[in-house]
Amino acid sequence: MAIMECAALTKRFGAVKALDGVSLAVQPGRVVGLLGPNGSGKTTLIKLANGLLTPTGGELKIMGMKPGSETKALVSYLPDKEYLPEWMNAKQLMDFYGDFYSDFDRERAREMLARLGVDEKRRFKQLSKGTREKVQLILVMSRQAKLYLLDEPIGGVDPATRDFILDTIIRNYNPEAAVVISTHLIADVEQVLDDVIFVREGHVLLQSTVDEIRAREGKSVDQYFREVFKC
Amino acid sequence: MLGKLLKHEFRATGRILLPIYGAVIALAALANVSIRLLDRELSPILRFLFVLVLVCFVLGMILAGVMTAWMMIKRFYTNLLKDEGYLMHTLPVSVHALVWSKMIAALCWFVMTFLVVWLSIGLTVLIQNNTNLGELLAELPSWHEIRQVLREMGIRGGDITLLLGETAMAILLGGVMTCLHFYAAMSLGHMFSENKLLLSVVFFVLISIMFSFFTTGYGFYIHWDSLDSAETVAGGIRVVQGFIGKALLMEGIQAAVLYLATVLGLKKGLNLA
Numbered sequence: 001m002a003i004m005e006c007a008a009l010t011k012r013f014g015a016v017k018a019l020d021g022v023s024l025a026v027q028p029g030r031v032v033g034l035l036g037p038n039g040s041g042k043t044t045l046i047k048l049a050n051g052l053l054t055p056t057g058g059e060l061k062i063m064g065m066k067p068g069s070e071t072k073a074l075v076s077y078l079p080d081k082e083y084l085p086e087w088m089n090a091k092q093l094m095d096f097y098g099d100f101y102s103d104f105d106r107e108r109a110r111e112m113l114a115r116l117g118v119d120e121k122r123r124f125k126q127l128s129k130g131t132r133e134k135v136q137l138i139l140v141m142s143r144q145a146k147l148y149l150l151d152e153p154i155g156g157v158d159p160a161t162r163d164f165i166l167d168t169i170i171r172n173y174n175p176e177a178a179v180v181i182s183t184h185l186i187a188d189v190e191q192v193l194d195d196v197i198f199v200r201e202g203h204v205l206l207q208s209t210v211d212e213i214r215a216r217e218g219k220s221v222d223q224y225f226r227e228v229f230k231c
Numbered sequence: 232m233l234g235k236l237l238k239h240e241f242r243a244t245g246r247i248l249l250p251i252y253g254a255v256i257a258l259a260a261l262a263n264v265s266i267r268l269l270d271r272e273l274s275p276i277l278r279f280l281f282v283l284v285l286v287c288f289v290l291g292m293i294l295a296g297v298m299t300a301w302m303m304i305k306r307f308y309t310n311l312l313k314d315e316g317y318l319m320h321t322l323p324v325s326v327h328a329l330v331w332s333k334m335i336a337a338l339c340w341f342v343m344t345f346l347v348v349w350l351s352i353g354l355t356v357l358i359q360n361n362t363n364l365g366e367l368l369a370e371l372p373s374w375h376e377i378r379q380v381l382r383e384m385g386i387r388g389g390d391i392t393l394l395l396g397e398t399a400m401a402i403l404l405g406g407v408m409t410c411l412h413f414y415a416a417m418s419l420g421h422m423f424s425e426n427k428l429l430l431s432v433v434f435f436v437l438i439s440i441m442f443s444f445f446t447t448g449y450g451f452y453i454h455w456d457s458l459d460s461a462e463t464v465a466g467g468i469r470v471v472q473g474f475i476g477k478a479l480l481m482e483g484i485q486a487a488v489l490y491l492a493t494v495l496g497l498k499k500g501l502n503l504a
Contacts, residue, residue: 013424013502047503050321054499073323083317085243085310092242099235100322 001064003028003147003178004049008058011044011202018044020202021058026147026178031170031192033221034182036199037229042182043080045199046151050077063146073101076145080152080182082132086125090118090135097139109142112168130161137165141172148179154188166192186222196221198228232324236332241339243310244302248340251298252347255291259351262288266355288355292348299344303337304413312421316503326497330490334410341406385465394468397475404482411489412438418493422500442485 002025009022019041026032034042047053048060051067062071084093090113097104113120116134124132137153150169154162170192173179183189196213198205205228210221217224265281273281311319311329319329357367372380381391416438420431 052317052320052501052503054501069323069325072321075321077317077321079314079317081314081317083314085315085318087243087246096239099239100232100324 002026004060004062004180006045006058006060009045009048009055009060010057011041011048011053012056017202019048022199022202022204023058024197024204024207026180026195028146028176028178030194031173031179031181033186033189033193033196034180034199035184035186035196035221035225037184039201040199041202042199043151044202046077046149046180046182049147049149050075073103074146076101076140076143076148078137078140078148078150078153080155082136084124084132084136084139087123089121089123091120093124093135093139094120097142101143103144105142105144108172109138112138112142112172116164130157133157134161134164134168137168141168144174144177146174146177148173148177149182150180151182153181154183154185162188186225187220190221193221198225200229232322233328233332236324236328237336240306240332240336244306244336244340247302248295248298248343251291251295252343255288255295255347255351256354258284258288258291259354262355288351292351295344295347299337299340302340303333303410304417306337307333307414308417311497312417312427312503314503316501320497320501320503326494330414330493330497333414334407337410338403338406385463386468387465390465390468390472394472394475397472397479400479401475401482404479404486408482408486408489411486411493415489415492415496418496419500422496422502424502427504438489445481445485 004024004026006022006024009019010017011019022041022045034045036042044053048055049062049067051072060067063074065071088096094104094106094109097109098106110120113135116131116138118127118131118135124135127135133153137150140148140150148169153165153169157165166189169179169181181189181193190210193210195207195209197207213219213221213224219227261284265284269278269281309315311333381387412435416435417431419434420429421427423430
């Protein structure tokens with residue numbers, strides 16, 4: 001059974017179609033790159049999967065269920081912005097996650113925070129931008145979720161932080177779960193991807209495994225992406 | 232999950248409001264001392280300082296009230312409609328639980344602020360050198376005496392209980408409506424992609440206008456002359472009970488409409504930037 005499935009999914013904002021008849025499936029155990037230029041509909045798709053938007057048409061299901069309280073317990077989501085209350089410290093944030101998510105592994109989170117040298121009593125807003133992004137990712141990846149939806153996890157961070165983020169994702173995700181990474185920085189994530197979905201102007205252009213692309217096109221996903229999305 | 236939401240809501244709001252309460256009570260104690268000392272011969276500077284303490288105490292009480300209302304609005308806005316909404320709306324809880332947690336916490340803080348303000352006033356005014364609290368309390372009539380007087384006026388204990396119950400309900404519903412008025416306006420205003428705050432203000436005004444029609448309609452619906460025609464105090468109380476009962480019904484309907492608008496706005500129209 002697919003962990004996430006969309007059928008003819010459409011989302012309109014007034015006259016603008018952010019997603020137009022998108023159909024795709026994400027299987028368990030796969031790391032999927034949701035790839036496309038800015039404004040292609042990646043964030044809209046992820047927001048729909050999290051129940052943060054309501055579809056205009058079509059259907060989206062997580063483990064066979066429409067997005068709601070039940071699916072939110074199964075999905076671990078990293079938005080593309082700083083979303084944690086600034087006044088909280090890491091300890092309070094772990095309390096918060098532990099209270100609401102039964103799959104939250106506090107020990108694992110503490111271990112990663114300690115490795116990062118984050119003082120648990122320091123407020124979120126007192127941390128550097130890079131550290132705040134890492135703390136967010138640590139909380140998200142410390143859950144034993146069925147589906148991880150990571151929206152632009154490496155956007156706007158330095159190369160060292162980028163490595164830390166990708167390493168954290170690969171080391172910590174539940175092997176029976178699926179990971180969807182939305183990004184336009186393909187070269188940086190290509191090494192960790194099993195599958196890719198190309199999105200342009202609200203349409204799915206391609207859904208394939210990384211190996212298939214390399215074998216069929218004789219080039220890397222990054223090179224193929226540049227060719228497909230050439231301006 | 233509502234309990235957990237409330238726990239975190241009280242933690243988030245308490246860190247702001249509890250220090251304010253502490254400051255108001257401390258200022259009340261200082262104001263108490265100031266009032267005592269202002270009776271004496273003092274230098275102009277000391278007199279100015281003691282008056283300043285009294286002014287700060289009054290401002291502190293006003294600040295407590297304003298901050299309680301501000302926190303009610305701000306928590307809903309920043310926690311559910313701004314970036315923190317990405318955290319709150321992806322928790323495995325219902326939208327109902329989110330709205331109730333905000334509303335219950337806000338109502339509790341309104342009650343707390345009311346109690347703190349009255350406690351502070353009590354601390355400042357009542358416990359003075361020339362005020363004997365024991366004597367003051369002893370002068371108040373006992374419950375038995377009150378009942379005796381009421382019985383002589385033909386008023387039954389049940390009437391008073393019902394009237395007090397209705398009044399308490401009216402105050403509670405009034406608080407609920409105040410919260411929901413802001414929540415519904417913000418929730419509807421944030422369904423749009425742009426000018427969210429401006430549209431929230433527009434919705435707030437529109438709701439106010441719409442409900443003022445209800446209230447006017449209610450005024451016509453009530454037969455005020457029935458109060459004049461009541462021949463006894465007991466009869467008058469029963470008429471007032473009827474008025475409050477109808478007002479409660481109207482408030483209840485308005486609160487239900489606002490709650491529905493809030494929940495629908497968050498469920499169907501959520502559009503986080």
